[in-house]
Amino acid sequence: MNTSSIIIAVTYIFVVFLFIIEPWFSRKNVLFGVVFGDNEVWSSDNAKQIRRRYLLESISVAVIITMIISIYYFNSTTEEARVKAFLIGIFAVLIAETIVFVIANRRTRAFKAENLNNGNLVQNKIVIETGVPEREAVISAAYILLLLPLLITTIVVAFWGYGSMPDIIATHYSFTAADAWSQKSWGIVLNPVFVEIVIAAIIAASFLLTRRAPASVRGNPNAAPESMRYRKYINIIILLTGIFMEIDFLTVEIGFITFVHPLLFNIPVIITLLLTVLIFVVYFRFVRVKKPSGAILDDDAKWVLGMFYYNPSDPSVFVEKRVGIGYTVNFARPAAWIFMLGILAFVLITVIYSFYAK
Amino acid sequence: MLLNMDFASDEPIYMQIRNGIVTGIATGKLRDGDPLPSVRTLGADIGVNLHTVNKAYKRLQSEGFIEILRNRGAVIRAGDSEKNVVQFLEIAENSLKNIVSEAITRKVDRAIIHQIMDNIFDELGGNTQ
Numbered sequence: 001m002n003t004s005s006i007i008i009a010v011t012y013i014f015v016v017f018l019f020i021i022e023p024w025f026s027r028k029n030v031l032f033g034v035v036f037g038d039n040e041v042w043s044s045d046n047a048k049q050i051r052r053r054y055l056l057e058s059i060s061v062a063v064i065i066t067m068i069i070s071i072y073y074f075n076s077t078t079e080e081a082r083v084k085a086f087l088i089g090i091f092a093v094l095i096a097e098t099i100v101f102v103i104a105n106r107r108t109r110a111f112k113a114e115n116l117n118n119g120n121l122v123q124n125k126i127v128i129e130t131g132v133p134e135r136e137a138v139i140s141a142a143y144i145l146l147l148l149p150l151l152i153t154t155i156v157v158a159f160w161g162y163g164s165m166p167d168i169i170a171t172h173y174s175f176t177a178a179d180a181w182s183q184k185s186w187g188i189v190l191n192p193v194f195v196e197i198v199i200a201a202i203i204a205a206s207f208l209l210t211r212r213a214p215a216s217v218r219g220n221p222n223a224a225p226e227s228m229r230y231r232k233y234i235n236i237i238i239l240l241t242g243i244f245m246e247i248d249f250l251t252v253e254i255g256f257i258t259f260v261h262p263l264l265f266n267i268p269v270i271i272t273l274l275l276t277v278l279i280f281v282v283y284f285r286f287v288r289v290k291k292p293s294g295a296i297l298d299d300d301a302k303w304v305l306g307m308f309y310y311n312p313s314d315p316s317v318f319v320e321k322r323v324g325i326g327y328t329v330n331f332a333r334p335a336a337w338i339f340m341l342g343i344l345a346f347v348l349i350t351v352i353y354s355f356y357a358k
Numbered sequence: 359m360l361l362n363m364d365f366a367s368d369e370p371i372y373m374q375i376r377n378g379i380v381t382g383i384a385t386g387k388l389r390d391g392d393p394l395p396s397v398r399t400l401g402a403d404i405g406v407n408l409h410t411v412n413k414a415y416k417r418l419q420s421e422g423f424i425e426i427l428r429n430r431g432a433v434i435r436a437g438d439s440e441k442n443v444v445q446f447l448e449i450a451e452n453s454l455k456n457i458v459s460e461a462i463t464r465k466v467d468r469a470i471i472h473q474i475m476d477n478i479f480d481e482l483g484g485n486t487q
Contacts, residue, residue: 123366124365125363125365126363126365126404126405127360127361127362127363128395128400128403128404129360130359130379130382130400132395134393134395134396134430134431137395138399213402214402214403214405218405220360221360311405313405313407314402314405315398315402315406315408316402316405
C-alpha cells in the first residue's frame with residue numbers, strides 16, 4: 001500500500017463517516033432538512049426513531065459497499081486498480097447514502113404532516129429587523145485584499161529569483177525531504193503563482209458570495225440566533241484558509257531558490273486542519289446549541305429532497321446548508337451553476353494536467 | 359424596527375417594505391438618522407429580488423422619507439417628507455374617496471369612519487386634534 005491508496009482509503013472512510021453523522025449537523029429544529037417550530041422535536045420519540053433507522057441503514061449500506069470494494073481491493077495486483085476500487089467506492093457511497101438520506105427525509109415529512117404541535121411554524125411570513133447596522137450584519141468586502149500581498153510576494157520571488165534558481169529544482173516534498181525534482185523552466189517556476197491565483201479567486205468568490213448568505217432557518221430575527229456572528233466567523237475562517245494556502249505555495253516558490261526545511265511546508269497544512277476543527281467548534285457554539293424562538297418560516301418546499309435549495313425569488317447565490325456544516329447554492333440562480341461548473345472545470349483541469357504531467 | 363412581510367398578501371412586496379418603513383417613522387420606531395440595511399442585505403434577508411427592494415427604497419426617497427447612501431444602505435430622513443405634503447394629500451384623497459364611497463354604499467355612518475381615523479392616529483401616536 002503506498003501513499004495514493006492510503007490517501008484515497010482515508011478519504012473513503014472520511015466520506016462514509018461524514019454521511020453517517022450528517023443528521024447531527026443541523027439546527028435542532030431541523031430534521032433531515034425538514035423544519036419544525038422548536039427544538040423539542042429533536043428529542044421526540046418519532047425523531048429518535050427516524051434517526052435510529054437512518055443510522056442503521058446508512059451503516060448497513062457502508063458495510064456492504066466496503067465489503068464489495070475490499071474484495072476488489074485484495075484481488076487487485078496494481079496500485080492503480082486499488083485506487084480505482086476506492087474511487088468507485090466513494091461514488092457508490094455518495095449515491096447510496098444520498099438515497100438513505102432522502103428516505104429519512106420522506107419519513108420526517110410524513111411525521112411532520114401528522115405532528116399537530118407545530119405552533120411556531122408560519123407560511124409565507126417573515127419578520128426582519130431593520131436596525132442592524134450594515135457593518136454588524138455583513139463583513140466588509142475589502143478583506144479580500146488581504147489575499148493580495150502574499151500573491152504579489154510569490155510573483156516577485158518567482159521573477160527576481162528565477163536567475164538564482166538551480167537548473168534542477170525540488171517540486172514536491174514529503175514530511176522529511178524533497179521527493180520530486182524538475183528541470184527549471186518558466187512553466188515550473190510560475191506554477192505556484194498560477195495555483196495561488198486560482199486559490200485566491202476561489203477564496204475571494206466564496207467569501208463574497210457567502211458574506212450575506214442567509215441562515216437555513218428564517219422567519220424572525222430569533223429564528224436563527226447569532227447567525228450573523230456565525231457567518232462572520234466562517235467568512236474569516238475562509239479567508240484565513242486562503243492565506244495559509246498561499247503561504248504554502250510561497251514556501252514552495254522560495255524552495256526553488258534556497259533550501260527550505262520540509263517541515264515548514266507542513267505548518268500551513270496543519271494550521272488549515274486546525275481551522276477545519278475551528279469550523280466545527282464555531283458551528284456547535286453558534287448554530288447547533290442555539291434555541292430559536294418566535295415564528296419560523298415553513299419553507300420545506302424550497303428544499304428539494306431536504307438538501308437542494310431552489311428558490312427563484314431569493315437573490316442569494318449561497319445559503320447556509322440545512323443539514324451539514326457550510327453553504328450550499330441556490331439552484332435557481334444561474335450564478336450558482338456557473339460557480340459549480342467553474343469548480344468542476346478546475347478539478348477536471350487539475351486531474352488532466354497532473355495526468356499528462358506524469 | 360421589525361418589518362413584517364407577507365408573501366401571500368395581495369399587496370406587492372415593495373409596497374409592504376415601503377409601508378412598513380413609513381409606519382415605523384409614524385410610530386417613532388424609526389427616527390431621523392436611523393440606518394436601514396443596504397438593498398442587497400435586505401433583499402437577502404427577506405429573500406426577494408434586489409429590484410423589489412430598490413423600488414421600495416427609490417419610492418421612499420422620492421417621497422422624502424429616506425436618504426440613500428452609496429454602498430452603505432440608507433438612513434431615515436423623514437424631515438424631508440413634510441415638503442411633499444401636497445403630493446401626499448392628493449394620493450390620500452383618492453384612497454380615502456374609495457373608502458368613503460364604500461362606506462356610503464354600505465350605509466356606514468361618517469362618525470364611525472371619523473372614529474376609526476382617530477383611533478389609528480392615536481395608535482400610531484400622531485397629532486390627533
